[in-house]
Amino acid sequence: MSYKMGKVGELKVGSYAIVDDEPSQIVSIQKSKSGKHGSAKFRCSAISLFDGSKRSFVSPSDTTIHIPIVQKNSAQVVSISPSSVQLMDLESYDVFDVTKPQDEKIASKLEAGREVEYWSIMGRYKIQRVKG
Numbered sequence: 001m002s003y004k005m006g007k008v009g010e011l012k013v014g015s016y017a018i019v020d021d022e023p024s025q026i027v028s029i030q031k032s033k034s035g036k037h038g039s040a041k042f043r044c045s046a047i048s049l050f051d052g053s054k055r056s057f058v059s060p061s062d063t064t065i066h067i068p069i070v071q072k073n074s075a076q077v078v079s080i081s082p083s084s085v086q087l088m089d090l091e092s093y094d095v096f097d098v099t100k101p102q103d104e105k106i107a108s109k110l111e112a113g114r115e116v117e118y119w120s121i122m123g124r125y126k127i128q129r130v131k132g
Contacts, residue, residue: 002122003068008042009061016068019055022048023068023121031061049119050126052102071120074131077112085110085127087118098125106130 003018011017015026024046034040039060046055049068059065075087084097098118101107109130110116119126 003066005064006067007061008044008059008063008065009040011042011044011065016049016070017044017046018066018068018122019044019046019048019057022050022053022055023070023124024048024055049121050124068121072128073118073120075116075118077110077114077116079112080110087116087125087127090115096125098127101127 006017011026011029013026013029017024017026026044026046028045030043032041032043039062041058042061043058044056046057047053048055074090076090078086078088078095080086080100083100085100086095086097088095100110106127106129110127115131117128117131119128
């Protein structure tokens, strides 16, 4: 299981949640007061951690939501192809492919031998930054 359970009412801006089966980071929250016949509602906007698409949902504050477990690891760049980067984890020495980052600041610094920080989320990988 690569997620845990939480309450919608406990979410904060900057926290993570699974929205439409996509791990996302919350960027805004609007709360409405509870009415005569119901609980307070939360309107959340989030941005996908992988493709950058915007997603939103409305839910009562006491509803449970899946929160992805984000594992932050270090790896060394083995090789670079036009669409992917091959990494070797610095603890387990596993070698795997990751989609090349869309952020040009990160992509331009990638070269064989460089150390990177990557995130492992729900069986998917993302290069977050180049170290050094």
